[in-house]
Amino acid sequence: MENKKTNRLRTLTEPFKIKVVEPLKVTTEEYREKALATAGYNTFLLSAKDVFIDLLTDSGTGAMSDHQWSAIMLGDESYAGARSWEKLEAVTKDLTGMPYVLPTHQGRAAERILYSTIGGKGKFFISNTHFDTTRANIEFVGSTAIDIVCEEAQDNQSDAPFKGNIDLKKLRALIAEHGKENIAAVIMTVTNNSSGGQPVSMENYKEVRRICDENGLFLVMDGCRVAENSYFIHHREPGYNTKSFREIAQEMFSLSDAFVMSAKKDGLVNMGGLLTLRDSELAVQCKNLLIISEGFATYGGLSGRDMEALAVGLVEVFDEDYLHYRIKSTTYLGEGLRKKGIPVVWPIGGHAVYIDAKELYKNIPLKEYPGQALVCDLYLKGGIRAVEVGSVMFGKYDENGELIPAEKELVRLAIPRRVYTQSHIDYVLDVFDDIIEMRDQKTRGFEITYEPPFLRHFTANFKPL
Ligand code: F0G
Numbered sequence: 001m002e003n004k005k006t007n008r009l010r011t012l013t014e015p016f017k018i019k020v021v022e023p024l025k026v027t028t029e030e031y032r033e034k035a036l037a038t039a040g041y042n043t044f045l046l047s048a049k050d051v052f053i054d055l056l057t058d059s060g061t062g063a064m065s066d067h068q069w070s071a072i073m074l075g076d077e078s079y080a081g082a083r084s085w086e087k088l089e090a091v092t093k094d095l096t097g098m099p100y101v102l103p104t105h106q107g108r109a110a111e112r113i114l115y116s117t118i119g120g121k122g123k124f125f126i127s128n129t130h131f132d133t134t135r136a137n138i139e140f141v142g143s144t145a146i147d148i149v150c151e152e153a154q155d156n157q158s159d160a161p162f163k164g165n166i167d168l169k170k171l172r173a174l175i176a177e178h179g180k181e182n183i184a185a186v187i188m189t190v191t192n193n194s195s196g197g198q199p200v201s202m203e204n205y206k207e208v209r210r211i212c213d214e215n216g217l218f219l220v221m222d223g224c225r226v227a228e229n230s231y232f233i234h235h236r237e238p239g240y241n242t243k244s245f246r247e248i249a250q251e252m253f254s255l256s257d258a259f260v261m262s263a264k265k266d267g268l269v270n271m272g273g274l275l276t277l278r279d280s281e282l283a284v285q286c287k288n289l290l291i292i293s294e295g296f297a298t299y300g301g302l303s304g305r306d307m308e309a310l311a312v313g314l315v316e317v318f319d320e321d322y323l324h325y326r327i328k329s330t331t332y333l334g335e336g337l338r339k340k341g342i343p344v345v346w347p348i349g350g351h352a353v354y355i356d357a358k359e360l361y362k363n364i365p366l367k368e369y370p371g372q373a374l375v376c377d378l379y380l381k382g383g384i385r386a387v388e389v390g391s392v393m394f395g396k397y398d399e400n401g402e403l404i405p406a407e408k409e410l411v412r413l414a415i416p417r418r419v420y421t422q423s424h425i426d427y428v429l430d431v432f433d434d435i436i437e438m439r440d441q442k443t444r445g446f447e448i449t450y451e452p453p454f455l456r457h458f459t460a461n462f463k464p465l
Pocket of ligand 1: 056057058059106107108109131133134189193222224261262263264272273
Protein backbone atom coordinates (compact mmCIF):
# COMPACT_ATOMS: atom_id res chain seq x y z
CA MET A 1 0.00 0.00 0.00
CA GLU A 2 1.27 3.48 -0.85
CA ASN A 3 1.85 5.72 2.13
CA LYS A 4 0.81 9.30 2.41
CA LYS A 5 3.71 10.37 4.61
CA THR A 6 7.29 10.13 3.40
CA ASN A 7 8.71 8.63 6.56
CA ARG A 8 6.46 5.63 6.02
CA LEU A 9 8.18 4.78 2.76
CA ARG A 10 11.37 3.79 4.56
CA THR A 11 12.08 1.37 7.42
CA LEU A 12 8.99 0.68 9.46
CA THR A 13 9.61 2.91 12.45
CA GLU A 14 7.77 3.13 15.74
CA PRO A 15 5.74 6.37 15.91
CA PHE A 16 6.69 6.76 19.56
CA LYS A 17 9.87 6.94 21.63
CA ILE A 18 10.72 5.22 24.88
CA LYS A 19 10.45 7.00 28.22
CA VAL A 20 10.51 4.09 30.65
CA VAL A 21 12.23 0.75 30.12
CA GLU A 22 11.52 -2.66 31.54
CA PRO A 23 14.53 -5.03 31.55
CA LEU A 24 14.19 -8.48 29.98
CA LYS A 25 16.01 -11.50 31.37
CA VAL A 26 18.18 -13.44 28.92
CA THR A 27 18.15 -17.18 29.67
CA THR A 28 19.81 -20.31 28.30
CA GLU A 29 18.06 -23.21 26.60
CA GLU A 30 18.98 -25.42 29.54
CA TYR A 31 17.32 -22.98 31.94
CA ARG A 32 14.20 -22.86 29.80
CA GLU A 33 14.02 -26.64 29.59
CA LYS A 34 13.68 -26.81 33.37
CA ALA A 35 11.22 -23.92 33.51
CA LEU A 36 9.01 -25.55 30.89
CA ALA A 37 8.98 -28.92 32.67
CA THR A 38 8.05 -27.18 35.94
CA ALA A 39 5.18 -25.48 34.08
CA GLY A 40 3.81 -28.85 32.93
CA TYR A 41 4.68 -27.89 29.33
CA ASN A 42 1.94 -25.29 29.44
CA THR A 43 3.35 -21.84 28.67
CA PHE A 44 0.42 -20.23 30.53
CA LEU A 45 1.98 -21.68 33.68
CA LEU A 46 5.46 -20.23 33.13
CA SER A 47 6.72 -17.44 35.28
CA ALA A 48 6.74 -14.33 33.06
CA LYS A 49 10.21 -13.42 34.29
CA ASP A 50 11.48 -16.48 32.41
CA VAL A 51 10.01 -15.30 29.12
CA PHE A 52 12.11 -13.17 26.78
CA ILE A 53 9.56 -12.11 24.13
CA ASP A 54 6.03 -12.55 25.35
CA LEU A 55 3.63 -13.07 22.46
CA LEU A 56 1.11 -15.00 24.52
CA THR A 57 -1.49 -12.31 24.06
CA ASP A 58 -2.11 -8.75 23.01
CA SER A 59 -4.58 -8.47 25.88
CA GLY A 60 -3.72 -6.04 28.64
CA THR A 61 -0.05 -6.27 27.70
CA GLY A 62 0.24 -2.97 25.86
CA ALA A 63 2.22 0.09 26.88
CA MET A 64 0.23 3.15 27.83
CA SER A 65 1.11 6.58 26.49
CA ASP A 66 2.32 9.55 28.52
CA HIS A 67 -1.16 11.02 28.09
CA GLN A 68 -2.72 7.95 29.62
CA TRP A 69 -0.29 7.91 32.51
CA SER A 70 -0.94 11.55 33.24
CA ALA A 71 -4.71 10.95 33.03
CA ILE A 72 -4.25 8.31 35.73
CA MET A 73 -3.33 11.09 38.15
CA LEU A 74 -6.74 12.61 37.51
CA GLY A 75 -8.51 9.46 38.64
CA ASP A 76 -11.55 10.30 40.76
CA GLU A 77 -12.08 7.37 43.10
CA SER A 78 -15.53 8.40 44.32
CA TYR A 79 -17.80 5.40 44.77
CA ALA A 80 -20.68 6.91 42.81
CA GLY A 81 -20.79 9.42 39.97
CA ALA A 82 -17.03 9.87 39.75
CA ARG A 83 -15.71 12.49 37.34
CA SER A 84 -13.63 9.75 35.69
CA TRP A 85 -16.78 7.75 35.02
CA GLU A 86 -18.47 10.73 33.44
CA LYS A 87 -15.48 11.15 31.17
CA LEU A 88 -15.41 7.47 30.16
CA GLU A 89 -19.16 7.37 29.67
CA ALA A 90 -19.08 10.45 27.43
CA VAL A 91 -16.19 9.16 25.31
CA THR A 92 -17.85 5.74 24.94
CA LYS A 93 -21.27 7.14 24.03
CA ASP A 94 -19.68 9.48 21.55
CA LEU A 95 -17.77 6.64 19.91
CA THR A 96 -20.47 3.96 19.90
CA GLY A 97 -23.63 6.03 19.69
CA MET A 98 -25.16 3.71 22.28
CA PRO A 99 -26.95 5.33 25.22
CA TYR A 100 -26.23 2.75 27.95
CA VAL A 101 -22.65 2.13 29.04
CA LEU A 102 -21.65 -0.45 31.65
CA PRO A 103 -18.02 -0.55 32.81
CA THR A 104 -16.64 -4.01 33.64
CA HIS A 105 -13.28 -5.23 34.82
CA GLN A 106 -12.61 -6.97 31.50
CA GLY A 107 -14.32 -8.37 28.43
CA ARG A 108 -15.51 -11.65 29.83
CA ALA A 109 -17.42 -9.92 32.63
CA ALA A 110 -19.35 -7.98 30.00
CA GLU A 111 -19.92 -11.27 28.16
CA ARG A 112 -21.14 -13.05 31.25
CA ILE A 113 -23.54 -10.27 32.12
CA LEU A 114 -25.01 -9.98 28.63
CA TYR A 115 -25.09 -13.64 27.63
CA SER A 116 -26.49 -14.91 30.90
CA THR A 117 -29.25 -12.29 30.57
CA ILE A 118 -30.24 -13.02 26.97
CA GLY A 119 -29.17 -16.68 26.89
CA GLY A 120 -30.14 -19.72 28.92
CA LYS A 121 -31.03 -23.36 28.39
CA GLY A 122 -31.96 -24.28 24.83
CA LYS A 123 -30.85 -20.97 23.31
CA PHE A 124 -28.46 -20.64 20.39
CA PHE A 125 -25.79 -18.04 19.71
CA ILE A 126 -24.40 -17.80 16.20
CA SER A 127 -21.10 -16.10 15.44
CA ASN A 128 -18.44 -15.75 12.77
CA THR A 129 -16.27 -17.27 15.51
CA HIS A 130 -16.84 -17.13 19.26
CA PHE A 131 -13.74 -16.37 21.27
CA ASP A 132 -13.02 -19.06 23.87
CA THR A 133 -14.32 -17.09 26.88
CA THR A 134 -17.39 -16.10 24.87
CA ARG A 135 -18.16 -19.72 24.07
CA ALA A 136 -17.50 -20.73 27.68
CA ASN A 137 -19.86 -18.06 29.04
CA ILE A 138 -22.56 -19.15 26.60
CA GLU A 139 -22.17 -22.86 27.31
CA PHE A 140 -22.03 -22.18 31.05
CA VAL A 141 -25.66 -20.96 30.99
CA GLY A 142 -26.82 -23.96 28.98
CA SER A 143 -26.86 -22.33 25.55
CA THR A 144 -25.18 -23.53 22.37
CA ALA A 145 -22.54 -21.50 20.52
CA ILE A 146 -22.25 -22.12 16.78
CA ASP A 147 -19.35 -20.83 14.65
CA ILE A 148 -19.94 -20.22 10.97
CA VAL A 149 -16.96 -18.41 9.56
CA CYS A 150 -17.03 -17.86 5.78
CA GLU A 151 -15.76 -20.44 3.26
CA GLU A 152 -12.74 -18.30 2.30
CA ALA A 153 -11.36 -18.70 5.81
CA GLN A 154 -10.88 -22.43 5.20
CA ASP A 155 -8.05 -21.73 2.79
CA ASN A 156 -5.12 -20.42 4.81
CA GLN A 157 -3.26 -19.34 1.69
CA SER A 158 -5.73 -17.40 -0.43
CA ASP A 159 -5.61 -13.61 -0.60
CA ALA A 160 -9.28 -13.06 0.28
CA PRO A 161 -9.40 -9.70 2.07
CA PHE A 162 -12.11 -10.40 4.65
CA LYS A 163 -11.66 -13.89 5.98
CA GLY A 164 -13.23 -12.90 9.28
CA ASN A 165 -16.68 -12.71 7.68
CA ILE A 166 -19.61 -14.84 8.73
CA ASP A 167 -21.13 -17.31 6.25
CA LEU A 168 -24.43 -15.64 5.39
CA LYS A 169 -25.94 -18.72 3.76
CA LYS A 170 -25.27 -20.81 6.84
CA LEU A 171 -26.65 -18.04 9.04
CA ARG A 172 -29.95 -18.15 7.16
CA ALA A 173 -29.99 -21.95 7.27
CA LEU A 174 -29.33 -22.04 11.02
CA ILE A 175 -32.11 -19.56 11.69
CA ALA A 176 -34.50 -21.76 9.70
CA GLU A 177 -33.24 -24.92 11.42
CA HIS A 178 -33.39 -23.74 15.04
CA GLY A 179 -36.20 -21.17 14.78
CA LYS A 180 -35.60 -17.47 15.25
CA GLU A 181 -37.29 -17.55 18.68
CA ASN A 182 -34.49 -19.83 19.93
CA ILE A 183 -31.64 -17.65 18.76
CA ALA A 184 -30.45 -15.39 21.55
CA ALA A 185 -28.06 -13.36 19.42
CA VAL A 186 -25.77 -13.18 16.46
CA ILE A 187 -22.29 -12.19 17.61
CA MET A 188 -19.85 -10.62 15.19
CA THR A 189 -16.28 -10.79 16.45
CA VAL A 190 -14.23 -7.99 14.86
CA THR A 191 -11.52 -8.73 14.06
CA ASN A 192 -12.13 -12.45 14.13
CA ASN A 193 -9.56 -13.49 16.70
CA SER A 194 -9.89 -17.27 16.80
CA SER A 195 -9.99 -17.60 13.05
CA GLY A 196 -6.74 -15.75 12.49
CA GLY A 197 -7.26 -12.12 13.50
CA GLN A 198 -8.94 -11.62 10.14
CA PRO A 199 -11.17 -8.63 9.47
CA VAL A 200 -14.90 -8.49 8.84
CA SER A 201 -16.12 -6.35 5.94
CA MET A 202 -18.77 -3.69 6.27
CA GLU A 203 -20.68 -5.39 3.48
CA ASN A 204 -20.84 -8.62 5.47
CA TYR A 205 -21.82 -6.76 8.63
CA LYS A 206 -24.60 -4.91 6.80
CA GLU A 207 -25.97 -8.17 5.45
CA VAL A 208 -25.95 -9.65 8.95
CA ARG A 209 -27.89 -6.61 10.13
CA ARG A 210 -30.41 -7.16 7.34
CA ILE A 211 -30.87 -10.82 8.25
CA CYS A 212 -31.22 -9.91 11.92
CA ASP A 213 -33.87 -7.30 11.05
CA GLU A 214 -35.79 -9.78 8.93
CA ASN A 215 -35.88 -12.22 11.82
CA GLY A 216 -36.02 -9.91 14.80
CA LEU A 217 -32.60 -11.04 16.02
CA PHE A 218 -30.24 -9.27 18.38
CA LEU A 219 -26.83 -8.34 16.94
CA VAL A 220 -23.84 -8.03 19.23
CA MET A 221 -20.44 -6.71 18.23
CA ASP A 222 -17.60 -8.36 20.11
CA GLY A 223 -15.41 -5.47 19.12
CA CYS A 224 -12.28 -5.47 21.20
CA ARG A 225 -10.23 -4.94 18.01
CA VAL A 226 -12.67 -2.71 16.17
CA ALA A 227 -10.05 -0.04 15.41
CA GLU A 228 -7.79 -2.63 13.77
CA ASN A 229 -10.78 -3.94 11.81
CA SER A 230 -11.52 -0.40 10.64
CA TYR A 231 -7.97 -0.07 9.31
CA PHE A 232 -8.53 -3.09 7.07
CA ILE A 233 -11.88 -1.80 5.84
CA HIS A 234 -10.32 1.57 5.06
CA HIS A 235 -7.60 -0.06 2.96
CA ARG A 236 -9.43 -3.03 1.46
CA GLU A 237 -13.11 -2.29 1.04
CA PRO A 238 -14.30 -0.18 -1.90
CA GLY A 239 -15.74 3.15 -0.85
CA TYR A 240 -14.02 3.39 2.53
CA ASN A 241 -10.63 4.93 1.81
CA THR A 242 -11.98 8.43 2.30
CA LYS A 243 -13.50 7.59 5.69
CA SER A 244 -11.50 7.86 8.90
CA PHE A 245 -10.89 4.76 11.01
CA ARG A 246 -13.17 6.16 13.67
CA GLU A 247 -15.97 6.88 11.20
CA ILE A 248 -15.75 3.32 9.92
CA ALA A 249 -15.97 1.95 13.46
CA GLN A 250 -18.95 4.21 14.10
CA GLU A 251 -20.74 2.89 11.05
CA MET A 252 -20.31 -0.64 12.42
CA PHE A 253 -21.54 0.40 15.86
CA SER A 254 -24.60 1.93 14.23
CA LEU A 255 -25.47 -1.51 12.84
CA SER A 256 -25.19 -3.21 16.26
CA ASP A 257 -27.62 -3.61 19.16
CA ALA A 258 -24.89 -4.14 21.72
CA PHE A 259 -21.12 -3.86 21.98
CA VAL A 260 -18.99 -6.03 24.20
CA MET A 261 -15.41 -4.93 24.61
CA SER A 262 -12.32 -6.22 26.24
CA ALA A 263 -10.68 -2.81 26.61
CA LYS A 264 -7.37 -4.62 27.13
CA LYS A 265 -6.96 -4.63 23.36
CA ASP A 266 -8.04 -1.56 21.39
CA GLY A 267 -8.84 0.30 24.61
CA LEU A 268 -5.05 0.49 25.03
CA VAL A 269 -5.26 -0.25 28.75
CA ASN A 270 -3.97 -3.02 30.95
CA MET A 271 -7.36 -3.75 32.48
CA GLY A 272 -10.92 -2.89 31.61
CA GLY A 273 -14.04 -3.80 29.70
CA LEU A 274 -17.26 -2.31 28.42
CA LEU A 275 -20.78 -3.35 27.63
CA THR A 276 -22.88 -0.85 25.71
CA LEU A 277 -26.54 -1.25 24.85
CA ARG A 278 -29.38 0.50 23.08
CA ASP A 279 -32.32 -1.13 24.84
CA SER A 280 -33.29 0.46 28.16
CA GLU A 281 -34.96 -2.63 29.66
CA LEU A 282 -32.04 -4.86 28.82
CA ALA A 283 -29.73 -2.20 30.24
CA VAL A 284 -31.61 -2.31 33.57
CA GLN A 285 -31.34 -6.10 33.74
CA CYS A 286 -27.65 -6.04 32.89
CA LYS A 287 -26.99 -3.22 35.34
CA ASN A 288 -28.50 -5.31 38.13
CA LEU A 289 -26.08 -8.11 37.37
CA LEU A 290 -23.25 -5.59 37.09
CA ILE A 291 -23.98 -4.28 40.58
CA ILE A 292 -24.27 -7.78 42.07
CA SER A 293 -21.05 -9.03 40.61
CA GLU A 294 -18.78 -6.20 39.40
CA GLY A 295 -19.52 -3.02 41.28
CA PHE A 296 -21.78 0.00 41.28
CA ALA A 297 -22.99 1.15 37.86
CA THR A 298 -20.60 4.11 37.67
CA TYR A 299 -17.43 2.10 38.08
CA GLY A 300 -18.28 -1.58 37.48
CA GLY A 301 -15.02 -3.38 37.88
CA LEU A 302 -12.80 -0.35 37.44
CA SER A 303 -11.07 2.22 39.57
CA GLY A 304 -11.34 5.90 38.63
CA ARG A 305 -7.80 5.94 37.26
CA ASP A 306 -8.54 2.89 35.05
CA MET A 307 -11.49 4.75 33.57
CA GLU A 308 -9.34 7.82 32.91
CA ALA A 309 -6.74 5.76 31.03
CA LEU A 310 -9.43 4.02 29.01
CA ALA A 311 -11.13 7.30 28.08
CA VAL A 312 -7.80 8.41 26.56
CA GLY A 313 -7.04 5.01 24.99
CA LEU A 314 -10.34 4.89 23.11
CA VAL A 315 -9.33 8.09 21.35
CA GLU A 316 -5.62 7.29 20.82
CA VAL A 317 -6.31 3.94 19.22
CA PHE A 318 -7.83 5.60 16.15
CA ASP A 319 -4.72 7.72 15.55
CA GLU A 320 -3.66 7.28 11.94
CA ASP A 321 0.06 6.87 12.60
CA TYR A 322 -0.48 4.49 15.47
CA LEU A 323 -2.83 2.20 13.54
CA HIS A 324 -0.64 2.21 10.46
CA TYR A 325 2.39 1.18 12.48
CA ARG A 326 0.39 -1.37 14.43
CA ILE A 327 -0.93 -3.23 11.42
CA LYS A 328 2.29 -2.91 9.43
CA SER A 329 4.47 -4.30 12.21
CA THR A 330 2.25 -7.36 12.52
CA THR A 331 2.42 -7.78 8.75
CA TYR A 332 6.20 -7.44 8.86
CA LEU A 333 6.47 -10.45 11.17
CA GLY A 334 3.98 -12.47 9.14
CA GLU A 335 5.56 -11.71 5.81
CA GLY A 336 9.01 -12.45 7.23
CA LEU A 337 7.86 -15.87 8.40
CA ARG A 338 6.21 -16.61 5.09
CA LYS A 339 9.42 -15.74 3.23
CA LYS A 340 11.21 -18.33 5.36
CA GLY A 341 8.66 -20.96 4.34
CA ILE A 342 6.67 -21.03 7.59
CA PRO A 343 2.99 -21.67 6.79
CA VAL A 344 1.10 -18.67 8.14
CA VAL A 345 -2.57 -17.80 7.91
CA TRP A 346 -2.77 -15.43 4.98
CA PRO A 347 -3.31 -12.50 4.67
CA ILE A 348 -1.80 -11.46 8.00
CA GLY A 349 -4.40 -10.27 10.52
CA GLY A 350 -4.30 -7.26 12.78
CA HIS A 351 -3.03 -8.24 16.19
CA ALA A 352 -1.25 -11.49 15.60
CA VAL A 353 0.40 -13.89 13.21
CA TYR A 354 -1.11 -17.36 13.13
CA ILE A 355 1.02 -20.30 12.15
CA ASP A 356 -0.48 -23.47 10.72
CA ALA A 357 1.13 -26.02 13.03
CA LYS A 358 -0.59 -28.96 11.33
CA GLU A 359 1.27 -28.03 8.16
CA LEU A 360 4.56 -27.04 9.82
CA TYR A 361 4.78 -30.11 12.05
CA LYS A 362 3.17 -32.47 9.55
CA ASN A 363 4.65 -35.59 11.11
CA ILE A 364 3.08 -35.06 14.53
CA PRO A 365 -0.36 -36.74 14.78
CA LEU A 366 -3.25 -34.41 15.64
CA LYS A 367 -3.98 -36.30 18.83
CA GLU A 368 -0.51 -35.35 20.01
CA TYR A 369 -1.22 -31.63 19.58
CA PRO A 370 1.29 -30.31 17.00
CA GLY A 371 0.42 -26.73 18.00
CA GLN A 372 1.43 -27.36 21.59
CA ALA A 373 4.68 -28.88 20.33
CA LEU A 374 5.47 -25.72 18.38
CA VAL A 375 4.60 -23.50 21.34
CA CYS A 376 7.03 -25.47 23.52
CA ASP A 377 9.78 -25.38 20.88
CA LEU A 378 9.50 -21.61 20.48
CA TYR A 379 9.99 -21.23 24.19
CA LEU A 380 12.87 -23.69 24.35
CA LYS A 381 14.72 -22.25 21.37
CA GLY A 382 14.13 -18.55 21.92
CA GLY A 383 12.31 -17.83 25.17
CA ILE A 384 9.34 -16.79 23.04
CA ARG A 385 5.91 -17.38 24.52
CA ALA A 386 3.10 -18.08 22.06
CA VAL A 387 -0.29 -19.73 22.41
CA GLU A 388 -1.89 -22.76 20.82
CA VAL A 389 -5.22 -22.07 19.14
CA GLY A 390 -6.11 -25.57 18.07
CA SER A 391 -7.17 -28.83 19.64
CA VAL A 392 -5.83 -27.95 23.09
CA MET A 393 -8.03 -24.86 23.13
CA PHE A 394 -11.03 -26.12 21.17
CA GLY A 395 -10.75 -29.93 20.98
CA LYS A 396 -13.57 -32.08 22.34
CA TYR A 397 -13.85 -35.79 23.12
CA ASP A 398 -16.24 -38.31 21.58
CA GLU A 399 -18.08 -40.92 23.68
CA ASN A 400 -15.02 -43.18 23.62
CA GLY A 401 -12.79 -40.45 24.94
CA GLU A 402 -11.07 -39.99 21.56
CA LEU A 403 -10.07 -36.47 20.63
CA ILE A 404 -12.32 -34.66 18.16
CA PRO A 405 -9.72 -32.23 16.85
CA ALA A 406 -10.41 -28.55 16.27
CA GLU A 407 -10.86 -27.41 12.69
CA LYS A 408 -7.39 -25.89 12.65
CA GLU A 409 -4.15 -26.33 14.57
CA LEU A 410 -2.87 -22.80 14.83
CA VAL A 411 -0.22 -21.16 16.96
CA ARG A 412 -0.70 -17.50 17.61
CA LEU A 413 2.07 -14.94 17.98
CA ALA A 414 0.14 -11.99 19.38
CA ILE A 415 1.85 -8.62 19.35
CA PRO A 416 1.40 -6.43 22.43
CA ARG A 417 0.62 -2.84 21.50
CA ARG A 418 3.56 -0.38 21.56
CA VAL A 419 5.78 -2.76 23.57
CA TYR A 420 8.33 -4.45 21.31
CA THR A 421 10.55 -2.79 18.72
CA GLN A 422 11.44 -3.99 15.25
CA SER A 423 14.64 -5.60 16.55
CA HIS A 424 12.61 -7.76 18.91
CA ILE A 425 10.52 -8.83 15.96
CA ASP A 426 13.68 -9.58 13.94
CA TYR A 427 14.84 -11.77 16.82
CA VAL A 428 11.58 -13.73 16.65
CA LEU A 429 12.17 -14.25 12.94
CA ASP A 430 15.67 -15.57 13.69
CA VAL A 431 14.38 -18.12 16.19
CA PHE A 432 12.23 -19.63 13.45
CA ASP A 433 15.40 -20.69 11.63
CA ASP A 434 15.88 -23.25 14.43
CA ILE A 435 12.30 -24.41 14.03
CA ILE A 436 12.79 -24.89 10.30
CA GLU A 437 15.85 -27.01 10.96
CA MET A 438 13.91 -29.32 13.30
CA ARG A 439 10.55 -29.52 11.59
CA ASP A 440 11.00 -32.74 9.64
CA GLN A 441 12.42 -34.70 12.57
CA LYS A 442 9.46 -33.82 14.79
CA THR A 443 7.26 -36.90 14.91
CA ARG A 444 5.91 -36.87 18.45
CA GLY A 445 3.98 -34.31 20.42
CA PHE A 446 2.28 -34.22 23.82
CA GLU A 447 -0.27 -36.02 25.92
CA ILE A 448 -2.56 -34.19 28.37
CA THR A 449 -2.02 -35.37 31.95
CA TYR A 450 -4.44 -32.96 33.66
CA GLU A 451 -7.32 -30.82 32.42
CA PRO A 452 -10.19 -28.88 34.00
CA PRO A 453 -13.75 -29.02 32.56
CA PHE A 454 -13.77 -25.47 31.08
CA LEU A 455 -11.07 -23.50 29.25
CA ARG A 456 -8.60 -26.30 29.70
CA HIS A 457 -5.76 -24.62 27.83
CA PHE A 458 -5.13 -22.21 30.71
CA THR A 459 -4.27 -24.84 33.30
CA ALA A 460 -3.80 -28.21 31.55
CA ASN A 461 -0.59 -30.14 32.14
CA PHE A 462 1.20 -32.05 29.39
CA LYS A 463 3.75 -34.81 29.03
CA PRO A 464 6.13 -34.95 26.06
CA LEU A 465 5.83 -38.23 24.11
N1 F0G B 1 -13.58 -11.42 22.87
C1 F0G B 1 -12.47 -11.52 22.12
C2 F0G B 1 -12.58 -11.47 20.63
C3 F0G B 1 -11.24 -11.67 22.74
O1 F0G B 1 -10.14 -11.77 21.98
C4 F0G B 1 -11.17 -11.71 24.15
C5 F0G B 1 -9.91 -11.89 24.82
C6 F0G B 1 -12.35 -11.60 24.88
C7 F0G B 1 -13.53 -11.44 24.20
C8 F0G B 1 -12.36 -11.65 26.39
O2 F0G B 1 -11.85 -10.50 26.92
O3 F0G B 1 -9.83 -11.27 28.18
O4 F0G B 1 -10.83 -9.04 28.59
O5 F0G B 1 -11.98 -11.05 29.36
N2 F0G B 1 -8.88 -12.26 24.25
C9 F0G B 1 -7.58 -12.42 24.83
C10 F0G B 1 -6.67 -13.02 23.81
C11 F0G B 1 -7.54 -13.09 26.13
O6 F0G B 1 -5.55 -13.42 24.20
O7 F0G B 1 -7.00 -13.07 22.63
P1 F0G B 1 -11.07 -10.47 28.35
